[in-house]
Amino acid sequence: SQQGEEDPQALSIQEGENATMNCSYKTSINNLQWYRQNSGRGLVHLILIRSNEREKHSGRLRVTLDTSKKSSSLLITASRAADTASYFCATDKIQGAQKLVFGQGTRLTINP
Amino acid sequence: GAVVSQHPSWVICKSGTSVKIECRSLDFQATTMFWYRQFPKQSLMLMATSNEGSKATYEQGVEKDKFLINHASLTLSTLTVTSAHPEDSSFYICSANRWIGELFFGEGSRLTVL
Numbered sequence: 001s002q003q004g005e006e007d008p009q010a011l012s013i014q015e016g017e018n019a020t021m022n023c024s025y026k027t028s029i030n031n032l033q034w035y036r037q038n039s040g041r042g043l044v045h046l047i048l049i050r051s052n053e054r055e056k057h058s059g060r061l062r063v064t065l066d067t068s069k070k071s072s073s074l075l076i077t078a079s080r081a082a083d084t085a086s087y088f089c090a091t092d093k094i095q096g097a098q099k100l101v102f103g104q105g106t107r108l109t110i111n112p
Numbered sequence: 113g114a115v116v117s118q119h120p121s122w123v124i125c126k127s128g129t130s131v132k133i134e135c136r137s138l139d140f141q142a143t144t145m146f147w148y149r150q151f152p153k154q155s156l157m158l159m160a161t162s163n164e165g166s167k168a169t170y171e172q173g174v175e176k177d178k179f180l181i182n183h184a185s186l187t188l189s190t191l192t193v194t195s196a197h198p199e200d201s202s203f204y205i206c207s208a209n210r211w212i213g214e215l216f217f218g219e220g221s222r223l224t225v226l
Contacts, residue, residue, distance in 0.1 A: 035217075040203070040220070041219055041220065042116075042118075042205055042217040042218050043156075043205065045214075045215065045216070045217075088155060088156070099146065099158065099161060100158070100207075101158065102148075102155045102156045102157075102158075103155060104154070104155045105154075105155050107153070
């Protein structure tokens, strides 16, 4: 079964607006990662947040992690049409093995 | 540039044939690679963990005789879909660890079985 569950499943916003996606998981984790996937392509790693971290930034990306609620959020600020993609969270439960379990993903559409 | 290469990027085959997909780490050695399967508009499902020099570890529900994995060198893992059928049509993606916390994905291989 999938560890991560994202919501919303689909999100459509106007260019320039902020996009927020959420991810929930069920078991204890070591790390949580966010990936991006353009249609029919491989995955691109966006950001990793460790279980002892609460917030992390990378450019226009902001990730939060609340281990008490077993949830994470990905915020993309000042969205661009090129941000249109599917976004997945992934968790690893086994230390060192990098055996990732992916959520269902959020399909983000940025309208110009 | 890409650090994990998959080949072929797409393949069409007849039902009953076998198809081999390669996953290469280009500038690093990967003792562990992972194979995922993705159906349209769905998430990635881990199929198996490919271990260099030893047998792959398959996830529950994945037929090891159907999806043969070989990790003969530190830079190459192969997935062979044996006697492929239309229900095996999917997007297959591999990933490899460069070091702890840094996982790279290939561009994926789209298999269509007629």
